[in-house]
Amino acid sequence: MSAPHHPAATPPARPIRWVGTQGFLVECASLEDVMAVHAHLTAHPERGQRQVMAAAATVLVTFTSQAAAEHAAPRVRTLTPDAGELTGGRIVEIPVVYDGEDLAEVGRLTGLGVDGVIRAHSEADWFAAFGGFAPGFMYCASEAAPFEAPRRNSPRTAVPAGAVAVAGAFSAV
Incomplete structure (x- = not known):
């Protein structure tokens, strides 16, 4: 299933860098953009999408074939993530003892x-x-x-x- 495309709200194209022939890194403007792109591609995978992994400023997207990657690249560069896709999750409380050497x-x-x-x-x-x-x-x-x-x-x-x-x-x- 392909990601919805919203031409009227399309942001400036995100730069991509190819990683081999079946994947690319999407360079994002902010951590919020990384998380939104990741959430969107997780909820609405592109045709042939194999994996999507977020980092601090990029999202790695890999595909089952070069053709699938090439088809998805322009769509991913200009996708507009849905606003509600970052909601959810659960609260985890972690007890911390602040006594580290640093x-x-x-x-x-x-x-x-x-x-x-x-x-x-x-x-x-x-x-x-x-x-x-x-x-x-x-x-x-x-x-x-x-x-x-x-x-x-x-x-x-x-x-x-x-x-x-x-x-x-x-x-x-």
Whole structure:
């Protein structure tokens, strides 16, 4: 089933970058656009669509054939996601103990101090925005990011189970 096309409300075309011959990355203007495009293509797959995966600024769409990908590309570039497709989900409360080895550094880097980081992070409503580098790892965002924490110069090679991570405007457990 093909996605509905609304010519009167068509936004400027999103750039795409081909990934091989059977897929492409859709470059989105914002995280909200990523989530809307992902939700739309999940609810209304293009003919021959195999997989759709969201990231921070792109959506990867793969197809069963080159012909299907080529047919879908112009439609996906200009699709107008339905406004109601982002509703739903469920609330998951995750108990957090703020005692990590980087907490004081995050407080210093954000200018909030330890107590300010804890308060800002725990009072924010976070939503799962897109999957990460491992199954079940979700990058979470907030409507109004409580703070921006710079990424580490070198990524960790191991993270304790249940650890809360912050980087940029994202958080993850």
